[in-house]
Amino acid sequence: LLGRLGDEPEPGVALVRLLTRPVLLSSLSTAVGFFSLRLIHVRAIGDFGVVLSVGIAAAALGTLLLMPALIQRYRWVLIERHIPWVDRAAQWGVVLANRPARAIAFTAIAVALVVPGVLRLRVHTDTIQYFGDDNVVRRGAEFFADNLTSGFLLNVVVRAEEPGGALDPHVIELTGKVAHELERSEHVDRTVSMLDYFYLMDAALRPGEIPRANPGSRDAAAQYMLLYESSGDPDDYSRYVNFDRSALAMLVSVHGGSRAYLDLAEDLQEIDSAAPDGVSVQTLGSTFLYSRAMDGLTRGMVTGVAAAAFFIGAMMLLGLRSVSLGVVAAIPNLVPIVLCGGVLGWLDMPLSMGTSLVGCIALGLAVDDTAHVLGHLDRSRSLESVYRMVGPALVMTTLALMVGFSALMLSEFQSVVALGAATAATMGVALLCDLWLLPSLLALLGYRVHEADEDRTKANTPAGNGEISEQIAAA
Incomplete structure (x- = not known):
């Protein structure tokens, strides 16, 4: 112009x-x-x-x-x-x-x-x-996932309203159902929760019988937890149960990026909607919140x-x-x-x-x-x-x-x-x-x-x- x-x-x-x-x-x-x-x-x-x-x-x-x-x-x-x-x-x-x-x-x-x-x-x-195949950040993250954790961790919490409610058989049963549903996903490598410790202790206490992850009663679950606490580090299982025993936590190893985390969270919402009154299933953790x-x-x-x-x-x-x-x-x-x-x-x-x-x-x-x-x-x-x-x-x-x-x-x-x-x-x-x-x-x-x-x-x-x-x- x-x-x-x-x-x-x-x-x-x-x-x-x-x-x-x-x-x-x-x-x-x-x-x-x-x-x-x-x-x-x-x-x-x-x-x-x-x-x-x-x-x-x-x-x-x-x-x-x-x-x-x-x-x-x-x-x-x-x-x-x-x-x-x-x-x-x-x-x-x-x-x-x-x-x-x-x-x-x-x-x-x-x-x-x-x-x-x-x-x-x-x-x-x-x-x-977002990083290239030869980028040092991506190589380090993939090495960590392949050799240490097999994926990034997602936190799932099954929570009861009252203290000690997490030891009720129906809450433990719901936690087992959550683990089973998650492990069916192709994006989940494994889950770890207090139920795995219950399973190992039951196998040791009842040799020759089929191990159970659910002790069957609140008192039996409390005895299992007391036994485990007295035989090892009291803080060893704190990542899986809170101090008043109203919630059980589960660590889920996930691969597949944000879409996998969010899809799993949607599946858990369906389980939460069908959970008994007074019990909720929540998805937590920095990985999920960031995604x-x-x-x-x-x-x-x-x-x-x-x-x-x-x-x-x-x-x-x-x-x-x-x-x-x-x-x-x-x-x-x-x-x-x-x-x-x-x-x-x-x-x-x-x-x-x-x-x-x-x-x-x-x-x-x-x-x-x-x-x-x-x-x-x-x-x-x-x-x-x-x-x-x-x-x-x-x-x-x-x-x-x-x-x-x-x-x-x-x-x-x-x-x-x-x-x-x-x-x-x-x-x-x-x-x-x-x-x-x-x-x-x-x-x-x-x-x-x-x-x-x-x-x-x-x-x-x-x-x-x-x-x-x-x-x-x-x-």
């Missing part, structure tokens, strides 16, 4: 006139979209959204106030240079808009093919898998994408003051996210901390391109002239963003690698939608595709000193 100011007597003022509408529209919609991350009940993510919103607002102020002031003060003169392949790419969508049904049908087919993949998406936040927090955070990001899409759509609707344009503006920004989610689903790649951020980031950045196109749109101007003005800038800025996000693929943290790759790919698809799909949608709304012959001749004629002022004022 600076290269088109030419000999404009007030270049800073002219630049403000030219930029105000598209910059405000894109900045407000993006800032509101990122600020919607405050709806996620995780403080770090909410703060992340606020910082992004403030940064975008600062960038908008710099574009509308600082840059025009510098241009006005120092009278910088730039020569507009054209890159042929960029100009051609910016006009491809205008050519397709002559027959808009083709671009729209192709997009509809692509979306229909990936929607089943979206339905296949699953949340999985196995932190160890649940990460799972909730990842699912919350999906909610954040929906909230961001709603608020961005509302801002576009208010800024454009047209329901039809508001709907059209949403389509090229939502299609890339659906395509990205579908590809992840078909490739059986789960939603993790990294990939769940793609939607919000890509939506917040991709809407800028759409806003700049619609911000320069006018019934008196053809799509060809609009894309001749803003199309090359859309191509170059999006390519720069893709290169920037691709740099994240150099990280050793696989979640960051996935974030960089998925965001770069989604930004590329968003650019294609803005260049190829958006003109066809606008053509269906009745916007003129090509310039009239006399306008085309005028556009190819070098502008005089006063003509640029007239063009900017008209814009």
